[in-house]
Amino acid sequence: EAEVAQSPRYKITEKSQAVAFWCDPISGHATLYWYRQILGQGPELLVQFQDESVVDDSQLPKDRFSAERLKGVDSTLKIQPAELGDSAMYLCASSSGQGADYGYTFGSGTRLTVV
Amino acid sequence: SQKIEQNSEALNIQEGKTATLTCNYTNYSPAYLQWYRQDPGRGPVFLLLIRENEKEKRKERLKVTFDTTLKQSLFHITASQPADSATYLCALAANNAGNMLTFGGGTRLMVKP
Numbered sequence: 001e002a003e004v005a006q007s008p009r010y011k012i013t014e015k016s017q018a019v020a021f022w023c024d025p026i027s028g029h030a031t032l033y034w035y036r037q038i039l040g041q042g043p044e045l046l047v048q049f050q051d052e053s054v055v056d057d058s059q060l061p062k063d064r065f066s067a068e069r070l071k072g073v074d075s076t077l078k079i080q081p082a083e084l085g086d087s088a089m090y091l092c093a094s095s096s097g098q099g100a101d102y103g104y105t106f107g108s109g110t111r112l113t114v115v
Numbered sequence: 116s117q118k119i120e121q122n123s124e125a126l127n128i129q130e131g132k133t134a135t136l137t138c139n140y141t142n143y144s145p146a147y148l149q150w151y152r153q154d155p156g157r158g159p160v161f162l163l164l165i166r167e168n169e170k171e172k173r174k175e176r177l178k179v180t181f182d183t184t185l186k187q188s189l190f191h192i193t194a195s196q197p198a199d200s201a202t203y204l205c206a207l208a209a210n211n212a213g214n215m216l217t218f219g220g221g222t223r224l225m226v227k228p
Contacts (some may be wrong), residue, residue: 002120004158019195034217035218040123040220041220041221042119042121042204042206042218042219042220043159043204043218044218045215045216045217048201048215055215091158091159103160103161103164104149104151104159104161104216105151106160106180107158108156108157108158108161109156109157109158110157
């Protein structure tokens with residue numbers, strides 16, 4: 001069964017350092033999402049891509065977060081500098097169509113701890 | 116403000132019983148509603164989708180209802196098993212938000228043998 005690959009699985013970083021997460025969606029899925037999930041809460045959308053274009057990044061803290069999907073396939077989410085409040089699970093998801101008519105396939109996430 | 120509310124308290128039920136989870140929303144005009152299962156330390160897994168013009172959807176032991184008048188969805192698991200223990204998330208796609216999903220906080224279900 002096809003999966004969304006994410007790495008690293010776990011990341012511990014010091015405050016003010018830079019950190020990056022990688023996501024490889026299911027082959028052929030044009031739409032890619034990055035979500036952040038704080039423990040005990042639901043996922044919150046950070047950014048949505050359609051192919052290589054950003055569809056929505058209104059909830060992305062752009063002073064420290066950046067996301068790219070240069071070739072419309074895999075994607076990288078970066079935080080610089082990391083803050084204590086960024087500790088969370090960062091989830092990548094992909095779907096075969098734009099919009100929620102299709103279920104999302106999520107990766108296993110990257111658990112970030114900022115110390 | 117827009118809200119999606121799920122019971123934050125865990126639901127504990129006995130094996131074999133029907134589990135019913137609730138998702139309420141305010142200030143949304145959802146085009147779709149989806150339910151996901153999430154195990155600890157893992158990403159959510161898609162279970163079911165129901166559209167605004169559908170009242171009920173079934174898949175094996177799962178049933179979802181959608182009442183746009185009450186602004187509520189109910190998620191049922193019949194003949195529950197300990198393996199059904201997980202957190203269940205509802206998610207809405209609003210008509211005026213590019214159909215992007217917004218998630219509720221989830222409800223943890225514990226099925227005891």
